[in-house]
Amino acid sequence: MNDTTAPTSGAPAVAHGPAGGAAQAVLARFEEWARTSPHAPAVTDGAHDWTYEEISAAADEAAAVLRGRVRPGDLVGVCLDRSAALVVAAVALARLGAVYLPLGPRPGARRTEAVAEDLDVVCLIGDPGVLPPAHRDGEQVKLPLPDRGANAVATVVAAFAEERAAGARRAPAGAFYAVLTSGSTGRPKAVAVGERSLAGLLDWYRDETGLAPGDRQSLLIGVAFDPHVMELWAGLTSGAALVPAPDEVRWDPAVLAEWWRDAAVTVSVAATPMAEPLLEGPWPADLVLRHLVVGGDRMRRHPGADVTATVHNAYGPAEATVVTTVHTIRPGERPADLSSAPPIGRPVPGATVAVTGPDGRPVAVGEEGELRIGGALLALGYVDPELTARRFTGPPVREDAAAPGASAPAGDAAHDGARAAEGAPGPGAAEGAASGLARVPGAADPQGGAQAAAADPGTGAPSGLAAVPGAGAPAGAPEATADGRAGAVGSPATPGAHGGARPAGATGAPVEAPPAPPVSAVPGVDRLYRTGDRVRMDADGVLEFLGRLDDQxxxxxxxxxxxxxxxxxxxxxxxxxxxxxxxxxxxxxxxxxxxxxxxxxxxxxxxxxxxxxxxxxxxxxxxxxxxxxxxxxxxxxxxxxxxxxxxQPDRPAEPGAEPTAGATFGERLVLTAVRGELGLPDAGLDDDFTSAGGTSLAAARLLAVIRREAGVRLRAPELLRQPDLRAVAALVDARRTTDRRTEGT
Incomplete structure (x- = not known):
């Protein structure tokens, strides 16, 4: 079911996701499950289980150690892998009101130091052996976190640097978590997300996947990336069990499928490049996987006809809380044209998408343009307010105020108005600044707070801002007149009628009506995030991803x-x-x-x-x-x-790098695969795989080639332990010989 408000033919390329309900706070949902289902499994890691009651109690112990040292709003870097310890740390920080900043188990010393220079990170939580020097030499406090499971470490500490960088930035008010994204200045950017945005995303996730008690939700995505936050809290707010994936699972699609089967995972999130080889088939047998959410890269082909899970092709930047649009493919659904890539779909509840031209205004349906995102799922912004002001802008103004626009979801205006009356910000009304485009009522304050509660008595707009007809309400809906009654857009009110104020000293002479205020070109939103992605929207509101507009x-x-x-x-x-x-x-x-x-x-x-x-x-x-x-x-x-x-062509391989005439089958196979299929033309047999440019995904592809061409199944740890590619080749040759002897007996 999708109640997306799509544009009509010839209309501006703007679409609104279904109106979201009042999402319950993320932490409150976990607390409810811990109270009502204390003995249900919350984390299952191989032979080890932790109930909701046990996770809650462990989080209380960890929070007690940190309380007084970590305050509400403090950024805390978490250097843990997928594990029960990570889950407990996330819950503990949420209870303290701290801002969870996942950095991954081995973030790199220099990268961590750069983060600490830019961000006011109070402490790092992780294995003391992998922390950067500044935190190894400072105060360390041992945390009572679970030490069992595939990725667990024996000791976890909260490490406080001896000195924190002067001028480092704190997270904006209301931040629940923050994640790092690549920065054009050569330093990573930190995106801060509020609890309300995450809660809205999790409502969609639960509704779409049916995640509930008895389910097993993967904890598979790398901890430094924002989909991991969705995975973690989706399980904890659904009464389901989180299943942390061993490290080798993320290297090899075949191992991933085996893990899904052995761990009885029913709902999973996976990077598109890792899942696509499995979706192309044949689909693994005996899986209980019902839903698979993929994203992070373009999905190039439709799932095979034998795929038994519902596949959700999700798109969304960290700046819009993980998922903005989704295209769902149910088992057996096959488009007539299999040559085209699956689209990135329609906006999820609470999200608004607009395809815009160079002037920031929506283009017509069917035209290419930059994707801008608005609505309740927007992040608060970057920790850097100047960067926020450049990327999170006010909505553009329509050139023709009388022209019809795409309608906004019913109820948004009333909902935001009620929140404004209570002094609470509307969707996304946190850190974000308008650019040179005209701002509309409810647009976020550039300094990070909500708009001032004081409103103009005639328009209901915050003081000092002009009301914009259509902002937050369907285009063409009645606008409020000076006395609060509904009236037609742009219709002049009779001076003095119904108690309307007259200028001082007026004697009844008519007063010229003020010019009509500008009309938002994207009704229903107060901010838009510029993604830099090039897209096209069809008449059904479905987006097709076309690429990037910049160097990213x-x-x-x-x-x-x-x-x-x-x-x-x-x-x-x-x-x-x-x-x-x-x-x-x-x-x-x-x-x-x-x-x-x-x-x-x-x-x-x-x-x-x-x-x-x-x-x-x-x-x-x-x-x-x-x-x-x-x-x-x-x-x-x-x-x-x-x-x-x-x-410019690649330089030829170094002399002697080619396999000799007497090279073994394994040497020829490994070198050909690494140079050709993995795109590492300079690699030689004496190179270490990682030093030659190999990544986790490249390793997964190499393992797949070896399995396909040699019939040998190696595990990722075996590959990475080898000193060079020659040793990898020797392992392939040895395994082939062993397998042949076994077959002959």
């Missing part, structure tokens, strides 16, 4: 800002400059290449540079290869010609 790229489902990768390389004094380009492999995957210009007198080595940037970057942002260049080509405007750089 997606690798393995993670948005990467090339400037951040370039800045990481430029930390090395031997690097005079770095430019990162992205290209597509024949299989349609994104491959990053770093082009490095040495500093005068320096002779940087590609492998050493790659090893160094791993401390700064998430693994998806580490380029597959480094090219040492004398200079960067320039275009007619004197800017680096990235397209020309990307067109």
């Amino acid at each position: 790229v997606k690798v393995g489902g993670v948005r990467i800002e090339p400037a951040e990768v370039e800045a990481a390389f430029e930390q090395d004094p031997g690097v005079g400059g770095a430019v990162v380009t992205a290209s597509r492999t024949p299989e349609g995957r994104t491959r990053l290449v770093a082009h490095v210009r040495p500093a005068p007198g320096a002779r940087p080595v590609g492998d050493a540079l790659l090893a160094a940037v791993r401390a700064w970057l998430p693994e998806q942002a580490v380029p597959a290869a480094v090219r040492i260049v004398d200079a960067f080509p320039l275009d007619a405007n004197g800017k680096v010609d990235r397209a020309e750089l990307a067109r």
Whole structure:
């Protein structure tokens, strides 16, 4: 069922998701399950189970240790993997009113230090052995967190740095969690999300998947990425059991399918690149998986006819609380045209989407444009208010005030008006600033607070803002006249009628009506987030994803800002400059290449540079290869010609890197797969897989090639333990020999 308000033919490309109800607070829902179903399983990790009562009690103990050191609104970085300990830490921080900042189990020392310089992170929670030096040398307090499970660590501490950076920013008021995204300045950005937005998302998730007691919800997504927050709280607010995935599951689609089966997972979230090989079939047998939510990258093909789970192709940036639109494909549903990629669908409840032109106004249905997002699921903004002001803007004004616009969901205006009367902000009315576009009633205050409660007695708009007909109400709906009655849009009120005020000294002469105020081009929203994504909307309100408008790229489902990768390389004094380009492999995957210009007198080595940037970057942002260049080509405007750089051919492999005439089957297979299918043309048999540019997704593809071509099933840990690709090849040869002997007996 989808009650999306879609545009009519020829109308502006604006669509509203179904009106959402009053979402119950996230933490309150968990508390209710802990009270009413204390003995139900909350976390199941292999042979280990924790009930809702046990998770609640453990969270109380952890919160008691932190209380007084961690205050409401404080940012706390969490460096834990998927585990019961992570779940307990999230609940404890929510009870303290702190802001959960998931960084992942091994965020990298330099990246963590950069975060601590920009953000006022009170402490880091994690294994003391992986914390950065500034936190290893400061005060550490042991936390009583669960120490069992596949990804558990023996000791977890809350580490407080000896000194916190002066001028570091706190999270905006009302933040429930924050996540890092790639930043164009070379440093990650922090997006802050309020509890109300997350609660609205979770309402959609539960309604769409039917997640309920007795279900098993995956805890699979990497902890540093925002879909992990949806997974974690979806389980805890549904009475379901969370099932943390062992680390090797995220490397290999075949292992993922086995884990779904063995752990009896009924509802799962997975990155599109990991799930797509399974969706293309044959679909694994004996799964109890009912719903699979995929996202993070473009879905290239429709699920196979034998897929028994309902597949939700979800789209959404962290700035709009994980999911904004979704296209649902139920078992057996097959479109007439299988050659086109599945769309990203319609907006979820509470979300509004608009396809806009360069002027920020909606284009017509069927035209391409930039996707902007509004509604109740918007994040509060970035922790940096200046960046918030640039990316979260007020809605544009219609050029023709009389022109019909797309209608807003019924009830939004009344709901927001009631909240304004109570002094509470409307949807998204937190950190966010209007740009040069006209602001509408209820638009968020640039400094992060809600609009002032004082309202103009004639319009009901906050003092100092002009009322905008149509904002928050369906276009063409009656507007309030000066006495509060409904009247036609733009109809002049009779001066003095029904007690209306007259100018001082007036004798009954007619007063000229003021000019009609501007009309919002996107009714029903007070802010819009500019995604930078290029899309097209059809007449049914369904969005098709077409690509990016800027240099930002997606690798393995993670948005990467090339400037951040370039800045990481430029930390090395031997690097005079770095430019990162992205290209597509024949299989349609994104491959990053770093082009490095040495500093005068320096002779940087590609492998050493790659090893160094791993401390700064998430693994998806580490380029597959480094090219040492004398200079960067320039275009007619004197800017680096990235397209020309990307067109330059790869340098040939180093002498001796080719397999010899006597190379084994495994050596030929591994080297061909790594160079060809994984897009790492410089790799040699003496290279370590990771140093050659291998990522977790690349490892998954290599394992799939080995299984397909050699009939050998290796596990990700086996691959990563090998000192070089030659050793991987030897393992393939040895396993093939063993398997043949077994078959012959």
